[in-house]
Amino acid sequence: MAETAHAPGTSPSETARPVPFRGGGFAPRPRKWVGLAVFVALIALAEWGTRAGWISALTLPRPSDVLETFVQLYESGLLFRHLVPSLTRLIVGAAIGVGIGISLGILIGLFSHVRAGLVPLVAAIFPIPKIALLPLFVIWFGIDEASKYALIAFGTFTPMVVATYGAVDNVDRTLIRMGQSFGLSWVSIVRKIVLPGAMPGILSGLRISLAIAIILLVAAEMLGASHGIGAYILEAGSLYDLERLFAGVVILSVLGVTVSAGIGLVERRLLAWRS
Amino acid sequence: MDIRLEGISHSYGDFEVMRDITLHVPAGRIVCIVGPSGCGKSTLLRFIGGLERPRQGRVLQLGQAPQGCLNPLTYIFQDFALLPWRSVEGNVSLVLEDHGITGAAARAIIDDVLARTRLTDFARALPRQLSGGMKQRVAIARALAVNPAVMLMDEPLSALDSQTRELLMDDLISLWTRANFTAVYVTHNLAEAVRLGHSIVVLSRRPGQIREIVEIDMPLARRAFGDPELDLYQRRLWEMMRDEARAADSELLHG
Numbered sequence: 233m234a235e236t237a238h239a240p241g242t243s244p245s246e247t248a249r250p251v252p253f254r255g256g257g258f259a260p261r262p263r264k265w266v267g268l269a270v271f272v273a274l275i276a277l278a279e280w281g282t283r284a285g286w287i288s289a290l291t292l293p294r295p296s297d298v299l300e301t302f303v304q305l306y307e308s309g310l311l312f313r314h315l316v317p318s319l320t321r322l323i324v325g326a327a328i329g330v331g332i333g334i335s336l337g338i339l340i341g342l343f344s345h346v347r348a349g350l351v352p353l354v355a356a357i358f359p360i361p362k363i364a365l366l367p368l369f370v371i372w373f374g375i376d377e378a379s380k381y382a383l384i385a386f387g388t389f390t391p392m393v394v395a396t397y398g399a400v401d402n403v404d405r406t407l408i409r410m411g412q413s414f415g416l417s418w419v420s421i422v423r424k425i426v427l428p429g430a431m432p433g434i435l436s437g438l439r440i441s442l443a444i445a446i447i448l449l450v451a452a453e454m455l456g457a458s459h460g461i462g463a464y465i466l467e468a469g470s471l472y473d474l475e476r477l478f479a480g481v482v483i484l485s486v487l488g489v490t491v492s493a494g495i496g497l498v499e500r501r502l503l504a505w506r507s
Numbered sequence: 508m509d510i511r512l513e514g515i516s517h518s519y520g521d522f523e524v525m526r527d528i529t530l531h532v533p534a535g536r537i538v539c540i541v542g543p544s545g546c547g548k549s550t551l552l553r554f555i556g557g558l559e560r561p562r563q564g565r566v567l568q569l570g571q572a573p574q575g576c577l578n579p580l581t582y583i584f585q586d587f588a589l590l591p592w593r594s595v596e597g598n599v600s601l602v603l604e605d606h607g608i609t610g611a612a613a614r615a616i617i618d619d620v621l622a623r624t625r626l627t628d629f630a631r632a633l634p635r636q637l638s639g640g641m642k643q644r645v646a647i648a649r650a651l652a653v654n655p656a657v658m659l660m661d662e663p664l665s666a667l668d669s670q671t672r673e674l675l676m677d678d679l680i681s682l683w684t685r686a687n688f689t690a691v692y693v694t695h696n697l698a699e700a701v702r703l704g705h706s707i708v709v710l711s712r713r714p715g716q717i718r719e720i721v722e723i724d725m726p727l728a729r730r731a732f733g734d735p736e737l738d739l740y741q742r743r744l745w746e747m748m749r750d751e752a753r754a755a756d757s758e759l760l761h762g
């Protein structure tokens with residue numbers, strides 16, 4: 233080891249080697265087409281397997297048959313007969329649950345008494361599988377739409393409350409201090425500092441809540457629904473009609489991807505200030 | 508407007524932070540408060556601005572705030588405290604909106620304070636696009652917009668690199684020369700204190716007590732970087748503080 237630093241070229245006796253690079257990885261970067269490629273590859277594999285016979289028709293329906301079922305569903309007009317009631321249930325139920333969830337979450341975040349009173353309650357109802365309460369909702373709200381709205385609302389409400397008050401708690405206190413130091417009114421501080429500051433957390437809570445809403449939609453349609461994606465899937469399932477089952481599942485997946493993309497759009501709009 | 512502190516003592520639980528601080532901040536002067544970290548400088552500034560109440564003693568405002576003053580006691584924070592979702596002009600307009608100043612009246616004030624802080628070209632930029640020095644100039648512009656009687660500055664330059672700090676000191680001096688505002692300026696940096704302070708209050712380590720008040724008569728506009736007279740003041744201050752700072756540094760933080 234040389235004791236002194238040499239200028240480049242002053243020590244020709246030592247061999248020069250490039251410093252090995254070791255800083256790669258751990259930095260996810262968007263790779264748009266990879267996700268799609270995985271989908272396509274899996275579907276192609278299933279198609280090939282079912283045609284070649286090493287996947288039996290009882291294991292997995294042929295993707296092209298599922299597509300055909302879907303086209304029939306669309307052409308017979310049944311698609312919208314199922315989709316419209318489902319979307320209505322989803323929108324009404326989620327709107328109620330998310331609305332109440334965000335409002336209560338903000339109140340919990342802002343007022344110590346509300347927090348002390350409601351946080352244990354929320355913690356108690358959070359782990360209840362909401363599906364288990366479906367019979368109860370039927371007794372309370374009847375077998376019609378109201379019990380379905382209630383189930384979806386209840387299921388979206390709990391994650392939304394928790395996400396919202398966590399987000400309010402995480403708002404930078406120095407910004408609130410700043411607002412107070414300029415004599416801003418309480419309402420202004422909440423509206424202009426707390427709410428925008430909590431928005432990232434609220435939106436990621438919304439993402440989870442809406443996914444749960446889609447899961448609960450199927451559960452809600454198990455009881456007394458003649459139309460709806462969930463009812464369609466359940467009927468196909470009880471008849472072991474795998475093509476129709478898969479067609480229904482694909483609709484739910486597409487619904488989920490659409491919702492998620494919609495929230496991504498809202499995030500890019502509202503949170504443009506974050507990098 | 509003058510500020511007077513009378514016998515301020517404070518503790519958090521059993522944790523005594525400061526003891527019997529009595530101090531007068533005359534109008535139109537900059538009073539620097541220096542002291543080792545943890546001696547209660549930020550706490551004292553929060554008392555002066557009414558963000559927190561001391562256990563004992565009181566903070567008095569003497570005289571009326573000048574006409575057109577929207578927020579007599581106005582802070583400038585070390586970490587800038589800008590809303591990241593508002594543009595530069597949005598951050599300034601935030602403090603005007605609550606006073607019902609919008610539209611053309613707000614426009615005039617915003618344009619004026621951004622010009623005074625040389626930010627006119629960045630009015631629509633978001634905080635994340637700005638350097639640290641620019642962010643602090645936005646915070647200064649926001650403070651100027653409410654036409655404060657007293658500026659309360661808590662280590663406003665401590666988060667900046669030393670070149671930026673020099674530039675901003677010059678900015679502060681020229682702003683003061685124009686407006687002669689009253690200021691309480693907390694810092695742990697003695698070079699800043701001798702450049703900006705008409706008087707320098709030296710606090711002991713926790714519990715903070717006033718050890719000495721050093722007056723510097725040289726006009727602010729004449730105080731230059733590396734001035735030998737200022738260096739002498741700075742050395743004197745450091746001799747006063749060295750043992751305190753060493754002792755403060757080897758104390759455990761409370762839990």
Ligand SMILES: Nc1ncnc2c1ncn2[C@@H]1O[C@H](COP(=O)(O)OP(=O)(O)O)[C@@H](O)[C@H]1O
Nearest residue numbers: 519524543544545546547548549550551713761
């Ligand atoms: N809200 C608080 N609760 C408990 N201790 C506090 C609080 N604020 C400050 N302290 C303590 O009081 C002491 C003085 O704090 P501070 O005024 O921030 O010091 P400085 O600004 O001089 O570094 C510190 O030891 C700090 O930990």
Ligand SMILES: [Mg+2]
Nearest residue numbers: 548549550662
């Ligand atoms: Mg401090």
